[in-house]
Amino acid sequence: MSSQGGALTTFAGPFVLVMAMSAGQILFKIASGLIDPRNPLAQPKGLAVLFVALVIYAGATLLWIAMLRLAPLSRIYPIAAFSFVLVPLASLVFLKEQVSWSYWGGVALIVAGVALTGRSAVQ
Secondary structure, X not given: OOOOOOXXXXXXXXXXXXXXXXXXXXXXXXXXHHOOOOOHHHOHHHHHHHHHHHHHHHHHHHHHHHHHHHOOHXXXXXXXXHHHHHHHHHHHHHOOOOOOHHHHHHHHHHHHHHHHHHHHHHO
């Protein structure tokens, strides 16, 4: 296993992964409002949104597997935590959800933790 994965493990791969995971979550939430669980086949628009979310998640999973081949799990796993930053931000912007200040404080701690683990992985 190589510790040097090029763009796939340095910037492009992690960036695309976090964006895809976050987009998938937002689309899952949108689909949940469009699909009636008692009769899901009656809402084709909701099923279309769900299908897109599943395709995005499948692509993110394949990208994750490719990244795992190129770098140690302990080095790249913390990157996935950035979805905990993007999902609430996207839910605020696109879904008009309310996010508390204490939640943003937790997000700041996650970012600090990722930065700390990133520094320790380099040393």
